[in-house]
Amino acid sequence: xxxxxxxxCAIAGAGPAGLMLGMLLARxxxxxxxxxxxxxxLRDFRGDTVHASxxxxxxxxxxxxxxxxxxxxxIERLQVVTDDGPHTLADFTRLPGRFPYITxxxxxxxxxxxxxxxxxxxxxxxxxxxxxxxxxxxxERVTGLRYKDADGVEHTLAADLxxxxxxxxxxxxxxxxxxxxxxxSKMDILWFRLSKEDGDPGGMVGRLSDGQLFVxxxxxxxxxxxxxxxxxxxxxxxxxxxxxxRDQLAALTPFLAGRLADDLRxxxxxxxxxxxxxxxxxxxxxxxxxxxxxxxxxSPIMGVGINLALQDAVAAANILAGPLRDxxxxxxxxxxxxxxxxxxxxxxxxxxxxxxxxxxxPWVRGEGKSTTPVVLRLLKRFPPxxxxxxxxxxxGLRPEHPGPLLR
Ligand SMILES: Cc1cc2nc3c(=O)[nH]c(=O)nc-3n(C[C@H](O)[C@H](O)[C@H](O)COP(=O)(O)OP(=O)(O)OC[C@H]3O[C@@H](n4cnc5c(N)ncnc54)[C@H](O)[C@@H]3O)c2cc1C
Numbered sequence: 001x002x003x004x005x006x007x008x009c010a011i012a013g014a015g016p017a018g019l020m021l022g023m024l025l026a027r028x029x030x031x032x033x034x035x036x037x038x039x040x041x042l043r044d045f046r047g048d049t050v051h052a053s054x055x056x057x058x059x060x061x062x063x064x065x066x067x068x069x070x071x072x073x074x075i076e077r078l079q080v081v082t083d084d085g086p087h088t089l090a091d092f093t094r095l096p097g098r099f100p101y102i103t104x105x106x107x108x109x110x111x112x113x114x115x116x117x118x119x120x121x122x123x124x125x126x127x128x129x130x131x132x133x134x135x136x137x138x139x140e141r142v143t144g145l146r147y148k149d150a151d152g153v154e155h156t157l158a159a160d161l162x163x164x165x166x167x168x169x170x171x172x173x174x175x176x177x178x179x180x181x182x183x184x185s186k187m188d189i190l191w192f193r194l195s196k197e198d199g200d201p202g203g204m205v206g207r208l209s210d211g212q213l214f215v216x217x218x219x220x221x222x223x224x225x226x227x228x229x230x231x232x233x234x235x236x237x238x239x240x241x242x243x244x245x246r247d248q249l250a251a252l253t254p255f256l257a258g259r260l261a262d263d264l265r266x267x268x269x270x271x272x273x274x275x276x277x278x279x280x281x282x283x284x285x286x287x288x289x290x291x292x293x294x295x296x297x298x299s300p301i302m303g304v305g306i307n308l309a310l311q312d313a314v315a316a317a318n319i320l321a322g323p324l325r326d327x328x329x330x331x332x333x334x335x336x337x338x339x340x341x342x343x344x345x346x347x348x349x350x351x352x353x354x355x356x357x358x359x360x361x362p363w364v365r366g367e368g369k370s371t372t373p374v375v376l377r378l379l380k381r382f383p384p385x386x387x388x389x390x391x392x393x394x395x396g397l398r399p400e401h402p403g404p405l406l407r
């Protein structure tokens with residue numbers, strides 16, 4: 001059994017939340033170990049958005065020049081095309097600050113960037129192929145993580161603080177007996193890649209027509225595309241056949257028609273995202289804090305999951321780095337992280353649920369009217385309003401900034 005190790009902060013999950021927190025704590029001089037179950041970051045169809053607030057944060061950490069050197073796609077507007085023509089839903093050029101845009105960068109490049117920055121500090125360690133299977137406890141207190149390596153050998157990692165940053169199906173959260181409140185969703189998203197050709201109209205565009213919602217996001221070298229379906233709708237689509245699905249996409253965006261047969265050869269080219277919204281009522285218990293999707297799974301609406309995960313990490317590092325370094329960590333510090341991050345999280349989820357039930361679910365049930373939604377008409381009539389959705393998406397309700405210990 002179990003070779004055991006000790007650290008100050010043990011983090012389960014090397015996603016955006018876990019690696020950002022690990023990197024920030026390492027900068028603050030805190031001994032940190034991140035455990036990641038995969039042996040690489042090469043997973044497609046994860047959120048790839050880098051929000052304006054993330055550019056700002058990385059700049060504040062003095063890493064902006066290196067970061068902007070990574071190949072990325074810059075997006076200045078989110079457009080929605082209805083049968084009446086194009087409408088701008090969010091105009092990022094109206095954002096305050098130095099970053100009037102969002103960008104798309106493969107998540108593995110972003111995570112590798114965070115890993116490289118963190119590994120410049122000797123007090124940081126990322127262990128890959130380390131699947132967390134549970135927590136260790138002493139009475140009510142969580143005292144560390146159990147994990148198994150690639151050979152199936154079990155280990156324990158004892159820590160002053162354990163972080164659950166292992167995503168929407170968090171093993172840490174389950175092992176600690178923390179159950180999220182589930183708000184449910186009546187839709188799913190199908191994601192796929194399509195090839196991009198010279199002369200394609202670029203940008204990030206939603207197409208609303210004939211009771212359907214199709215989104216395409218311009219990426220370096222390809223289109224990232226998504227179509228919303230009602231829960232269970234994927235099986236029906238499959239039963240009707242891939243030809244019908246390709247015809248449906250071609251009718252929505254004719255310029256893609258000629259490449260669909262090559263791009264979507266089998267249903268394996270289509271990935272299903274089970275849309276969920278949930279949230280822990282209490283994000284911590286003694287010795288343990290959950291952040292990112294492990295504390296609150298976001299709907300893909302507005303594309304803000306990564307932003308919230310990163311903001312959680314910055315808030316947690318600001319509040320916890322000092323006490324972890326000085327050995328004065330108390331429950332009250334964990335409660336302060338939740339107190340700071342719960343309001344923007346809950347408010348964002350409320351907005352997502354409103355947009356989902358009011359606008360999107362009727363569309364995916366095939367009840368979408370072919371007339372343009374009133375909100376799009378208003379935004380067209382009063383363009384300065386297009387800055388509001390842009391701000392909610394690209395900056396969020398409570399952007400976080402690194403404090404002096406992290407800089
Ligand atoms: C298909 C899809 C598209 C999305 N698109 C967007 C988008 O465009 N914009 C946006 O902002 N958000 C998007 N999101 C949401 C976004 O990806 C998440 O909100 C964000 O990644 C949450 O970050 P996280 O670090 O909390 O969790 P995750 O990114 O889920 O990272 C968790 C990490 O923990 C690891 N892990 C899991 N279990 C264990 C275990 N037992 N032991 C060790 N490691 C473990 C995982 O391998 C992973 O690396 C999308 C999500 C999906 C699924």
